[in-house]
Amino acid sequence: MTVSTSTAAALALGDDALVLSHRLGEWAGHAPVLEEEVALANIALDLLGQARVLLSLAGDEDELAYLREERAFRNLQLVEQPNDDFAHTIVRQLYFSTYQHLLYAELAAGDGDFAPLAAKAVKEVAYHRDHAEQWTLRLGDGTEESHERAQRACEALWRFTGEMFRPVDGVDVDGERLEAAWLASVGETLRRATLTIPEGPRTGAWRAGAGRQGLHTESFGRMIAEMQHLHRSHPGASW
């Protein structure tokens, strides 16, 4: 199957939003406090709305979400990583929403296919980024326990961050410039949170991340099994 560059790009960005939305939705009923339950669900809802617009640019949104096999998904490996503890979820949010905010700001300024959505979503994502930054400060500069967990999350997810800046066909941004802005912003937040910027590799042979090529980590299969099960068991079901 050949796909146009614009379709491939819509799948990549749409799958990022869809998969992270589903991961955040898994917190429903489990979040540490009610306010966070609501916040994470609201962020998930924003991402789902973005995913619906993006996937609709690539085809039928329901078919794409519910009937594709694991290797047809083009999301970053970062967004499929399990929620783990709250610190892991927050650091994943920090890494991703900073990237997404910078990316959408660039796309919104252009005149490509994604400009209308990006112009709208960049304002939503600004709140996601703020939420993640504020929580990173609290956890990092909080108790010994929260600091230790936040640091562990920063280290564990670090190797997935290089993938965000690899070129995607049809996404017209300067990856190097995006990466420099991302490193400056995340580095500053971690510094203020008394956390140490991980030293591990983000690029080269040890880099994790081939999600854009359809290769995913082990937990992703279980995630989409749950996400797709209802639709596959009851095709065409609605309420």
Place this chain on the structure above:
Amino acid sequence: MVTLTALETELLALAGSVPDPELPVLTLRELGVVRAVRVRGADAVEVELTPTYTGCPAVEAMSADIERVLHDHGVREVTVRRVLTPAWSTDDITDEGRRKLREFGIAPPRAGRAAGPVGLRLGPIRTLAPETDPVRCPHCGSADTELLSRFSSTACKALRRCLDCREPFDHFKEL
């Protein structure tokens, strides 16, 4: 500038009179989400609706309500089209809409400011908001309010608390 026919003006007012499904004190016109109404031939009308947030689940209910109102008015074929450009902003909420929100117990968005989150500093016991242009309590009018959560019952609202009358309240976030 597109000139509306008398019929289009009438239908636009009708579509705009539909109450918001989440905040029924506001009409869709006051919320600023009905962008245009176009008559397409005899008995067919196209309405342009813009979502507040991309994932706003109320859009489907809004579309259904607009279709129903226009059908009841005798329009046979109604198409509600979702448009994203230009992106909706809380500045699209009318002054009347802001007044109604306040009366309903929701602090309205502050007008004419750059959209997006406001930079906050962490205080020893609570989040410190900048002193300029505070969010006022819709119940007692006090400017001494604090942020409890950036997200509340819907994505478009934040949860705050008044430090004078102690009532919690929703704040329609600037977007």
